[in-house]
Amino acid sequence: MSRPAVLVARAVFPETVARLREHFDVEDNPGDIIFTKPQLIERLHGKAGAFTTGSERIDAQVLDANPQLRVVANMAVGYNNFDVEACTARGVLATNTPDVLTETTADFGFALMMATARRMAESEHFLRRGEWTRWAYDMFTGSDVHGATLGILGMGRIGQAIARRGALGFGMKVIYHNRSRLAAEQEAPLGARYVDKATLLREADHLVLVLPYSASSHHAIGAAELAQMKPTATLTNVARGGIVDDAALAVALRERRIAAAGLDVFEGEPQVHPDLLTLPNVVLTPHIASATVATRRAMAELAADNLIAALSGGKPPAPINPQVLPLRPA
């Protein structure tokens, strides 16, 4: 019997590709070309599986043009690049990479929040420009992180890991809003208080967004929400572009309706709203919250584990739509 063929849609660790080659006929993408939709459709021809990242949109059109496709394995915990309903309707298994990036992403979210509150990027640029000539009592005064109120929108695994850092490491008061309330035994060690969204916006000194992107979270933070925040508050987004209305945020930052923002994700990235680029009170990073060597390796390995298990009739560790299992025969 011939081996299944898979597409590795973006450049990834050579070790991961080599491991996949032990199981499959692999077409990889060492040049790291970002495929257009027609290119992706064409590359997927004849493939039983795809190793994808957030840059490949797997929707009904791609699936219908490739009825032989049975597994799409995302190297990401977020999977808004997948139309999961379309996958499920066609019996295509979708998988992701939860857990392995939780702590690393929480480290980064916390660091970005701190950099934002303490004006690290802005002051570094000032120093590099050679403008640091003397000390001044009010030079780059920011707002405290320790003891402040940490607001978390989206209290999943990463949200809880950020809350833990704030509560246990920095003595922060934690408030959160989520689709569902945590169990009392999860809230208690963090002293976390479940509040409605309006209270979260009103009370947070530092608001961190960690919710998944979907039609219902699109522009969850827009002009109306920003207007409810404290003028001294910071906003940090390590979730997905599109959760924040970036144009409205740029206006709020320019008019100092909130103090500052830290953004790792953007609407339409890698494009960044031009107004954000001109503002001093925003820390901008290129979607790197999960980017440590160890975590990216773990993500790649888990995506490969998913693909290998699913296409060999096993139980993939992180299925998104397990109801399609067992996989339809090739």
Ligand code: 8YV
């Ligand atoms: C990925 C992420 O780097 O896991 C996620 O959801 O946003 C990042 O960790 C990115 O999505 C590439 O696939």
